[in-house]
Amino acid sequence: MEYCKxxxxELDNDMAFCPLCGLRVGEEPIPVNIPIEKHPDFRDKTINEIENLSRTxxxxxxxxxSGIILTSGIIVTLGINFIISQNINWAKYNLIASLVAFANISIVILFRKKPLILIICSLTSLILMFLTIDYFNGDSNWGIKLGIPIVTSIYVLSLVILVLIRISNQIGFNILAVVFIAIASLLLCIEIFVSLYSHQIIILKWSLIAGASLIPVSGILFYVHYKLKKGIELKRFFHI
Known part of the structure; x- marks a missing residue:
């Protein structure tokens, strides 16, 4: 049994040419100069170097x-904005958003093992972003009346979920039920803040419908978790 060089x-005995590359049996392949960056050994070496790095x-x-990419984006958008308008207007929003994004990446890397500090620092950076946007817009107060309350609600509910996970003796369907309740609460908060911002009064419609759909599901999940905690198997519980 022969092999293509x-x-x-693997080649059959009666084959004169390789069925894959067409090389004549017994013929030496013509050497091809492959750029080093495209060579398989080079790629494997690069991958191995990355894999051998520590987590830190x-x-x-x-x-x-991330810093290089965001800095490049800031420079490009500022340059385009100045060339087109001879002024910096819309690019300043990209500047503040990029800085906050980099701040949050740094916060996650520094405090990934301290969720409480992570949430507080990340929320603070977003609050500062909304205040800066309000400053850029003049007297709109969009960030204070709408952006900050909604973002704060998201972070508070996330913190509640983390605390419940920490203090829970058994993690299962109960956490999923809490997540559904948190989503229903968040939707309710969003509609409250939006209606106050738009109409100066609280008008609840779609959030109540969403809550009416999610709360029963949460109740079922709590019940299933309670039954499983008592030692009832899923097959017997669902009569399978």
């Missing part, structure tokens, strides 16, 4: 790459 495909080194690499 180019692609190492990988996070530091992500932090550096």
């Amino acid at each position: 180019n692609c190492e495909v 080194q990988k996070l530091k690499l992500i932090w550096k790459i």
Whole structure:
């Protein structure tokens, strides 16, 4: 049994050419100059170098790459805005958003093992972003009346879920039920803040419908969790 000297495909005895690359049996392959960056050994070496990095080194690499990308985006958008308008107007929003994004990436890397500090620092950065946007817009107060309350609700509910996970003796369907309740609460908060911002009064419609759909599901999940905690198997519980 022979093998192709180019692609190492197994060849039958009656074959004159390789069925894969077309090289004549017994013929030597023509050497091809492959750029080093495209060579398989080079790619494998690069991948291995990344895989051999420690977790801290990988996070530091992500932090550096994120900083380079966001800085490049800031410079490009500021340059385009100035060239087109001879002024900096819309690009300043990209500037503040990019800075907050980089701040949050840094916060996650630094405080990934301290969720409470992470949430507080991240929320603070977003509040500062909304206040800056309000400052750029003049007297609109969109961030104070709408952006900050909604974002704060998201972070508070996330913190509640984390606390419940920490203090829960058994994690299962109960956490999923809490998540559904948190989503229903968030939708209710969003409609309250939007209606206050738009109409100066609280008008509840779609959030009540969503809550009416999610709360019963949460109740079922709590019940299933309670039954499973008592040792009842799923097959017997669902009569399978």
